[in-house]
Amino acid sequence: MKFNDIIDNPPLWLEGDGPFNEIVLSSIIRLVRNLDGYIFPTRAKDEQLEIISDLVKDVVLNSPYFKDVFLISTIELSKSDIDIAKERHLLKGSRRIMECIVTRDEKVSVNLNEEDHIRIECRASGFDLETLYSVIFDIDDAISSKLVYAFREDYGYLTSCPTNLGTGMRLSCILHLPGLVLTKKINKLLRDISSHGFSVKGLYGKEGEVEGSFFKIKNLKTLGLSEEDIVRRTNSEVRAIIDLEKKARDKLMEEVGKSLEDKIWRAYGILKNARMLSQKEFVNLSSAVRLGIGLGLIDNIDLKTLNHLLLYTGPAHIQRLKGSIMDKDTRCIERANYVRRVLRYR
Numbered sequence: 197m198k199f200n201d202i203i204d205n206p207p208l209w210l211e212g213d214g215p216f217n218e219i220v221l222s223s224i225i226r227l228v229r230n231l232d233g234y235i236f237p238t239r240a241k242d243e244q245l246e247i248i249s250d251l252v253k254d255v256v257l258n259s260p261y262f263k264d265v266f267l268i269s270t271i272e273l274s275k276s277d278i279d280i281a282k283e284r285h286l287l288k289g290s291r292r293i294m295e296c297i298v299t300r301d302e303k304v305s306v307n308l309n310e311e312d313h314i315r316i317e318c319r320a321s322g323f324d325l326e327t328l329y330s331v332i333f334d335i336d337d338a339i340s341s342k343l344v345y346a347f348r349e350d351y352g353y354l355t356s357c358p359t360n361l362g363t364g365m366r367l368s369c370i371l372h373l374p375g376l377v378l379t380k381k382i383n384k385l386l387r388d389i390s391s392h393g394f395s396v397k398g399l400y401g402k403e404g405e406v407e408g409s410f411f412k413i414k415n416l417k418t419l420g421l422s423e424e425d426i427v428r429r430t431n432s433e434v435r436a437i438i439d440l441e442k443k444a445r446d447k448l449m450e451e452v453g454k455s456l457e458d459k460i461w462r463a464y465g466i467l468k469n470a471r472m473l474s475q476k477e478f479v480n481l482s483s484a485v486r487l488g489i490g491l492g493l494i495d496n497i498d499l500k501t502l503n504h505l506l507l508y509t510g511p512a513h514i515q516r517l518k519g520s521i522m523d524k525d526t527r528c529i530e531r532a533n534y535v536r537r538v539l540r541y542r
Contacts, residue, residue, distance in 0.1 A: 199277060203326040203516050207284065207302035207319070210507060212499030216324020218490035219438050221370040221410070222319055225328040227336055228355050228364045229314040232344040236356040245293045252314055252471060255342040256297050256306050261335055268296040277523070279512035285319075286417050304335065314339070323434060325367055329427050329529045352419060362419030362421065367430040370399055371437060374487045375444030378456075386411075394433060400479045405523070407476055408483035435453040445491060456497065460488035464497075468539045472525070473532040478509050497542045505538060513540045 201222055210223050230236060254319050268281055271293060281287040286296050287306055295308040307315040316335055318328040353363035360366075362533050368405050376382040392426040393416050398406030437443050448456050463484035467473075473481075483501050488494035489502070507513060509531050515522055 206504050209319040209321050210503040211321050217322040220323040223325050224319050224368045225332050227316045228312040230346040231313050232346045249308045259338045264300045270294045283510040283512050369415035371411050375441045377409045379444045383422045408479035460484050470532045472528040
C-alpha cells in the first residue's frame with residue numbers, strides 16, 4: 197500500500213463498533229522508547245537519525261504485526277501529504293527527518309525520530325484499553341528482543357521529555373460528553389479528573405477551548421507506577437465518567453426531552469442542507485447528531501458515518517478529496533457539499 201492510497205481507506209479505529217462507542221470515540225495507548233548509546237532526536241544529526249531509523253525498521257518490518265504496512269517519510273512527502281498524516285494522527289511535530297511505519301488498518305503505528313527514537317501507538321474503536329495493552333507490549337517485546345533500550349533502574353525508560361520517564365506509557369480516551377456539558381456538570385468533573393492525576397483537553401478548538409463536547413483524557417503519571425497500575429487507574433476513571441455521562445443524558449431526557457430532541461433534529465437538518473460549513477460548525481452540529489444516535493432518536497445514520505466525516509472534513513482531507521489547494525471560504529463550501537453528499541440518502 198502506498199501513501200497516496202490512504203485517502204480511500206478510512207482507519208478501522210473509526211468504525212464505531214467498539215465497547216461504549218456512543219460515548220468513547222477511541223482508545224489509545226502510546227509507548228516511547230530510546231535506544232541505548234544514541235543521542236535523542238532533538239540533538240542528533242541527520243546521519244545519526246538515519247542510522248536509528250534503519251536499525252528500528254529492520255526489526256519492526258520483520259515483526260508479525262507489520263506484514264501489511266506502508267511507510268511515511270517526511271523527506272519524501274509534500275506539505276499537503278504531511279498535513280493529511282497529521283490529521284490521521286500518524287505524524288506529530290515538525291522535524292525534517294521523521295518516519296512512521298503504519299499497518300494498513302492504521303490501528304498500529306511506530307514513529308521514528310520524533311521527540312524520541314521510537315513511539316509505538318495502538319488505537320481501537322470505543323473503550324478497549326486492555327486489548328491494546330496486550331498488543332502494544334507484544335510489539336515492544338519484539339523490538340526490545342533485538343535492540344537495547346535506554347533504561348535505568350531508578351528512572352525507568354529514559355525519554356527526551358522528563359514527564360515520560362518511568363514506564364514511558366500514556367493511555368488516553370477520546371470521550372463525547374454532551375450530557376455533562378449541557379447539565380453544566382462538566383467543570384466539576386474536569387477538576388476532579390485533574391486531581392486524580394489525569395490531564396483533560398478539548399479534542400477540537402484552540403488551547404483552552406472545547407468544541408463538540410469532545411474531550412481527550414490521559415494519564416499524567418508515568419514514573420512510580422507499574423504499567424498494570426496505570427491501566428487499572430485509567431480504566432476505573434473512564435468507566436466512572438461513562439456512568440456520569442449516561443446519568444446526565446437520562447436527566448436531560450426527563451427534564452428537557454422535547455427541547456433536546458428539537459436541538460438534535462435542527463442540527464441534522466442543517467448538516468443535510470447547509471451550503472457552507474466551517475470545521476468548527478461541523479464539529480458542533482455533528483456532536484448534536486451523535487447525541488441523538490446515542491439516545492436512540494436518530495437511526496438512519498450511524499456512528500461510523502459520523503466518525504468518517506470528522507476525519508474527512510478536516511482542512512487537509514477536504515482539499516485532497518477535491519484535488520486542489522483552497523482558501524478558507526472555498527473549503528467551507530466544499531465541506532458542506534461533501535457532508536450533503538454523504539447524508540443525501542440517510
